[in-house]
Amino acid sequence: MSNTLPNATRSARISGFHKMSPKQRRAEVESFAGLDASAAEQLAKPGNIDPHLADHMIENAISTISIPIGIATNVKVDGRDVLVPMATEESSVVAAVCNSARQCYDAGGFITSMSGTEMIAQVQLVAVSDPENARLRILERKAEIAALCDSCDPMLVKLGGGFRNLEVRIVDSRGGPMVVTHIIVDTRDAMGANAVNTMAERLAPGIEQWTGGKVYLRILSNLADRRLARARAVWPVAAIGGEAVRDGMIAAYHFAEADPYRASTHNKGIMNGISAVVLATGNDTRAVEAGAHTYAARKGRYTSLTHWEADKEGNLVGSIELPLAVGLIGGATKVHPTAQACLKVIGVSSAEELARIIAAVGLAQNFGAMKALATVGIQQGHMSLHANNVAIAAGAVGDEVSALARILVEKKQVRQDVAVEELAKLRGQG
Numbered sequence: 001m002s003n004t005l006p007n008a009t010r011s012a013r014i015s016g017f018h019k020m021s022p023k024q025r026r027a028e029v030e031s032f033a034g035l036d037a038s039a040a041e042q043l044a045k046p047g048n049i050d051p052h053l054a055d056h057m058i059e060n061a062i063s064t065i066s067i068p069i070g071i072a073t074n075v076k077v078d079g080r081d082v083l084v085p086m087a088t089e090e091s092s093v094v095a096a097v098c099n100s101a102r103q104c105y106d107a108g109g110f111i112t113s114m115s116g117t118e119m120i121a122q123v124q125l126v127a128v129s130d131p132e133n134a135r136l137r138i139l140e141r142k143a144e145i146a147a148l149c150d151s152c153d154p155m156l157v158k159l160g161g162g163f164r165n166l167e168v169r170i171v172d173s174r175g176g177p178m179v180v181t182h183i184i185v186d187t188r189d190a191m192g193a194n195a196v197n198t199m200a201e202r203l204a205p206g207i208e209q210w211t212g213g214k215v216y217l218r219i220l221s222n223l224a225d226r227r228l229a230r231a232r233a234v235w236p237v238a239a240i241g242g243e244a245v246r247d248g249m250i251a252a253y254h255f256a257e258a259d260p261y262r263a264s265t266h267n268k269g270i271m272n273g274i275s276a277v278v279l280a281t282g283n284d285t286r287a288v289e290a291g292a293h294t295y296a297a298r299k300g301r302y303t304s305l306t307h308w309e310a311d312k313e314g315n316l317v318g319s320i321e322l323p324l325a326v327g328l329i330g331g332a333t334k335v336h337p338t339a340q341a342c343l344k345v346i347g348v349s350s351a352e353e354l355a356r357i358i359a360a361v362g363l364a365q366n367f368g369a370m371k372a373l374a375t376v377g378i379q380q381g382h383m384s385l386h387a388n389n390v391a392i393a394a395g396a397v398g399d400e401v402s403a404l405a406r407i408l409v410e411k412k413q414v415r416q417d418v419a420v421e422e423l424a425k426l427r428g429q430g
């Protein structure tokens with residue numbers, strides 16, 4: 001039987017690939033994929049990160065990908081003006097935050113708070129015939145567990161963090177009851193995954209010994225509901241275009257609150273803002289996204305991460321609350337020089353401060369998307385920015401990009417085929 005796959009004769013079993021230099025790996029990849037010279041050159045280009053650093057950050061590194069960092073202006077958080085770096089490949093995300101923040105700036109901007117900086121790690125215990133008894137046996141050891149956890153990370157304890165609490169739950173599962181121990185640890189300015197995972201692993205043998213059961217998983221929960229960041233803001237009804245706009249936005253929120261199909265897109269818009277700051281500061285976008293979406297479904301039905309109301313004066317009041325496990329220490333935050341530079345731009349001195357600003361950005365992003373959706377529609381603003389990408393994809397360079405984008409928007413035809421045609425006309429005129 002013939003195999004029509006183009007690389008059917010090539011093998012992906014490349015021995016010692018991980019031991020090669022990025023250059024050697026690229027050569028392997030180029031020959032495997034039959035890359036043309038321009039693709040090979042592109043992968044060889046350095047970004048604003050040292051190739052050696054990239055090689056140490058992940059496994060089998062061959063290249064880096066640059067994503068634009070835009071600055072959100074007009075953002076006032078707890079009385080302080082901040083410039084917020086946002087790393088995103090999506091047009092209109094940064095503009096939405098700037099516009100939304102401008103419309104609440106004079107009314108005071110964003111007021112924020114945080115529930116704490118505690119993370120949860122879980123230890124899964126199975127094969128216990130007396131789970132209720134096992135639960136109490138573990139809880140009785142609280143002081144011992146606290147000491148063991150703190151001994152794993154004296155540095156964290158010195159910085160005011162460490163073990164805070166113990167909870168033991170019985171989770172009914174398809175495979176029978178499980179006894180799940182939660183250790184709650186204040187990880188201060190670290191996101192804390194490595195810190196709490198180490199503690200959970202060290203605790204496991206003790207739990208087996210005290211209960212006679214078998215421990216399997218020992219890992220943090222990304223549902224960081226002891227690390228909730230909150231932001232609220234008032235948008236004066238006059239500043240947003242009147243009562244009809246406000247009512248349309250509140251109706252948009254009611255839709256997201258009631259319908260998971262809508263809530264998914266509503267929250268995706270919020271995460272456009274949140275993930276962009278998380279990425280720019282070298283934090284873990286997947287951890288924050290997992291926490292946010294799980295939190296949105298915590299009551300059994302997926303719903304909006306934000307709330308929108310009208311106050312006594314008729315102004316639009318928005319609020320957001322979500323888990324935001326971000327750090328200034330650990331992971332890529334300390335290692336990636338661009339993340340370090342972005343942290344200097346944002347000018348925060350604690351992980352809490354960073355999380356609170358990120359929550360404000362999420363709220364601003366949601367305001368921008370809801371206002372557009374409830375009035376002119378999302379495409380008007382989005383397409384004019386997206387037109388630049390379409391122009392570049394059609395081959396426009398330099399000043400041609402904005403000239404061609406303008407033509408596409410005026411024609412209300414932001415399409416690749418039209419862009420190619422119009423670019424030829426534009427060049428013909430020159």
Ligand code: NAD
Nearest residue numbers: 155156187188189190191192193194195284287329330331
């Ligand atoms: P880390 O272990 O590199 O750094 C944290 C340590 O730094 C602390 O344990 C402490 O000893 C020290 N420290 C120094 N100054 C500190 C300060 N001011 N506050 C707090 N601690 C300070 O990093 P981490 O934050 O434990 O782990 C984050 C990394 O773990 C991220 O890269 C993330 O992607 C990754 N990770 C995530 C998951 C997940 O989300 N499910 C799982 C595993 C790993």
